[in-house]
Amino acid sequence: MFEHLSATKMDPILGLMADYRADPREQKIDLGVGVYMNDRGHTPVMRAVKDAEARLMELEDTKAYQGIAGDPRYNELILELLLGAQHSAVAANRVRTLQAPGGSGALRVGGELIFRAKPNAKLWIGVPTWPNHVPLLSGAGLTIEQYPYYDIAARKINADAMMETLRGVPAGDIVLLHGCCHNPTGADLSKAQWDEIGDLALERGFVPYIDTAYQGLGEGLEADAYGVRSLAEKLPEMIIASSCSKNFGLYRERTGSITFVSATPAQADIVASQAMSVARQIYSMPPAHGALLVAMILGDDQLRSEWSAELDEVRERINAMRRALTERIQQNDGGLDFSHIQQQRGMFSFLGISTEQVDRLREQYGIYIVSSTRVNLAGINTSNIDYLAESMRAVLA
Secondary structure: OOOOOOOOOOOHHHHHHHHHHHOOOOOOEEOOOOOOOOOOOOOOOOHHHHHHHHHHHHHOOOOOOOOOOOOHHHHHHHHHHHHOOOOHHHHOOOEEEEEEEHHHHHHHHHHHHHHHHOOOOEEEEEEOOOOOHHHHHHOOOOEEEEEEOEEOOOOEEOHHHHHHHHOOOOOOOEEEEEOOOOOOOOOOOOHHHHHHHHHHHHHHOOEEEEEEOOOOOOOOOOHHHHHHHHHHHHOOOEEEEEEOOOOOOOHHHOEEEEEEEOOOHHHHHHHHHHHHHHHHHHOOOOOOHHHHHHHHHHOOHHHHHHHHHHHHHHHHHHHHHHHHHHHHHOOOOOOOOOHHHHHOOOOEEEOOOOHHHHHHHHHHHOEEOOOOOEEEHHHOOOOOHHHHHHHHHHHHO
């Protein structure tokens, strides 16, 4: 049966991780892997998560299935985190949330439901985007179109070209947007740009599909939710995929959610039933552990305060590394301007250097960066930043 299969190409980031691990040099830096690391280069379990796990160990009395929609309390509190407790769409009973296996599982459920609802709808994805967006969503049967998002040479959002393209998106098509901390560029939409996109969606009739995986890592929990909340205020329909991997550090627990905003409560019930049907066909029931922890943290004042404070520390550390790197490499012999790194938010930025310089960083200095020049700022710490800056200056000379 399998004799006609051929090996698939390895994901470039996974391949880079393998090369990094195989590199025998003691002095090496991995800026490709997309996980948060503290100043010791370790991805820790958050303190609030450890405390919640200790409580859950005492309280949990069953491992029975939790149902296709997942943990109801988790869904309720995640929706409040995304949209706020008093959001008009929630008050109108037009919103339904399902727990999903991570952000990827959430995105796929959304993609499958779009295909059920309107198989001829096209999904518009900004360029560049997270590399798995295209295979994950085209695998659901959706036809992919592109709109320009980031100008690598100018080191900023290509706002004019983006808006011009969105003005031509047909009614009923879907537009994928990053909620905050854009992956891979770090360049986020301004409030004015979010407002303009909302007006365009209302005028043109396209449906926003927001992927928000980094709430709290950009400007803060409330500020990072501006785009999601403003669009949900204006529009009759939208979809939101969210992940707890980054802001709760629950990478391996695969904890996410998919949220649908519908025009009416009756339509919302139908959408939820179809989404559960999709989930049943893919994975049946979502994993419980991470969702129970998130619900415990968000539902307990002490744990929530502890988590929020640690999330502030994470955000401040990343921003401190942005400032430190910019200061060390801004004046370089190549004459390149890296001020955009300090201005952007989240874990990622594009360096905007040449492929040859990326190769030299890896081969001569053991610094691993994906070919797009996306770097994970959380991979930088006080013990490696001087070496990184010196190496970059060397290849830029």
